[in-house]
Amino acid sequence: MAEAVRWGILGTGKIARAFANALKEVPDARLAAVASRSSDKARAFAGEFGAGAAYGSYEELAAADGIDLVYVGTPHPQHAENALLALRAGKGVLCEKPFTMNLREAEQVVTLARSRRLFLMEAMWTRYLPAFLETKRIVESGEIGKVSQVVADFGFTASFGPEHRVFNPELGGGALLDLGIYPLSIATALLGPVQEIKAQAALGPTGVDVQTGFTLRHAGGAMSVCSCSFLARTPCELTVSGERGHVRMNTMFHRARSVTVALDDGSSRTIDTPYLGNGYVHEVIEAQRCWRAGLTESPAMKLEETLALMGVMDEIRRQIGLAYQADQPR
Numbered sequence: 001m002a003e004a005v006r007w008g009i010l011g012t013g014k015i016a017r018a019f020a021n022a023l024k025e026v027p028d029a030r031l032a033a034v035a036s037r038s039s040d041k042a043r044a045f046a047g048e049f050g051a052g053a054a055y056g057s058y059e060e061l062a063a064a065d066g067i068d069l070v071y072v073g074t075p076h077p078q079h080a081e082n083a084l085l086a087l088r089a090g091k092g093v094l095c096e097k098p099f100t101m102n103l104r105e106a107e108q109v110v111t112l113a114r115s116r117r118l119f120l121m122e123a124m125w126t127r128y129l130p131a132f133l134e135t136k137r138i139v140e141s142g143e144i145g146k147v148s149q150v151v152a153d154f155g156f157t158a159s160f161g162p163e164h165r166v167f168n169p170e171l172g173g174g175a176l177l178d179l180g181i182y183p184l185s186i187a188t189a190l191l192g193p194v195q196e197i198k199a200q201a202a203l204g205p206t207g208v209d210v211q212t213g214f215t216l217r218h219a220g221g222a223m224s225v226c227s228c229s230f231l232a233r234t235p236c237e238l239t240v241s242g243e244r245g246h247v248r249m250n251t252m253f254h255r256a257r258s259v260t261v262a263l264d265d266g267s268s269r270t271i272d273t274p275y276l277g278n279g280y281v282h283e284v285i286e287a288q289r290c291w292r293a294g295l296t297e298s299p300a301m302k303l304e305e306t307l308a309l310m311g312v313m314d315e316i317r318r319q320i321g322l323a324y325q326a327d328q329p330r
């Protein structure tokens with residue numbers, strides 16, 4: 001077996017834990033180091049997940065030897081700063097979604113990675129799920145005819161206080177950045193670049209969006225109807241429809257283990273698709289595959305697309321009247 005890819009994780013929160021668990025499921029991945037703003041938390045995390053080293057600052061991990069790829073698992077407003085830190089130290093980066101707070105930050109990160117010829121990827125893990133790849137394959141095969149619509153939603157009831165990162169504007173709170181990016185990203189992957197945007201939202205007591213809906217017109221004329229919510233446990237479904245039928249990623253689409261094709265002749269079939277570990281395994285495999293091949297981005301989701309999606313979210317936020325500290329002129 002090839003030598004393991006050595007990962008460093010920035011942050012010790014919920015998603016960092018899920019990511020560390022995913023690494024355990026990938027035979028040629030190794031958790032080389034973890035960094036926290038607190039040495040105690042770093043040591044506890046390293047002990048629990050078997051990390052080779054624990055650092056009490058992100059800077060120390062970035063500067064350390066023996067790390068190939070850095071995973072950024074911090075709140076959204078820290079993504080750009082943390083990704084830049086790792087890239088400046090010559091490390092490849094897998095950065096959580098939303099990639100950054102806005103397009104301007106995303107451009108800074110992408111520009112640096114390109115200038116240093118370093119690997120960079122948005123951790124939009126659902127794009128690497130076999131259920132999504134099968135959906136895309138079926139659409140491209142022409143089986144459901146000319147495709148004109150995607151309908152996708154992502155919502156859960158967020159029963160957290162106003163200080164929690166999902167509601168706290170200082171931590172990038174809001175449904176669009178946290179959840180809306182999923183339907184947006186997957187609709188764009190299926191229908192192509194976004195040409196027109198119409199959005200509406202409900203803003204909550206902390207001033208961030210607690211529910212947002214947006215319709216998109218994509219290049220070629222197809223449309224998507226997307227929503228995200230912290231107010232309701234929505235079905236989290238994704239359906240792509242064409243002249244002759246539709247394909248659905250089953251159950252909640254981010255947990256899909258099968259897809260169903262239903263055609264206008266009344267027939268339908270369900271195809272089982274793999275789902276490794278907690279689902280994040282698939283993005284790890286893709287990041288490692290690309291990095292080992294010497295690629296600087298994933299062909300399955302190029303950085304141009306990451307940038308375009310950040311631009312779409314900027315425009316949705318403009319329409320719903322939602323700005324963050326990161327949007328202030330610097």
Ligand SMILES: NC(=O)c1ccc[n+]([C@@H]2O[C@H](COP(=O)([O-])OP(=O)(O)OC[C@H]3O[C@@H](n4cnc5c(N)ncnc54)[C@H](OP(=O)(O)O)[C@@H]3O)[C@@H](O)[C@H]2O)c1
Nearest residue numbers: 011012013014015016036037041073074075076096097098
């Ligand atoms: N892909 C997915 O399915 C998924 C799921 C959940 C979240 N996410 C993304 O992952 C990111 C983190 O979400 P999470 O739910 O893991 O958050 P979390 O539980 O609050 O953890 C965030 C971690 O970031 C570090 N951090 C650095 N600066 C911070 C600051 N100013 N305030 C608070 N924490 C700070 C902290 O680690 P230290 O104290 O150890 O430094 C903290 O534990 C978000 O961008 C979110 O969108 C992705």
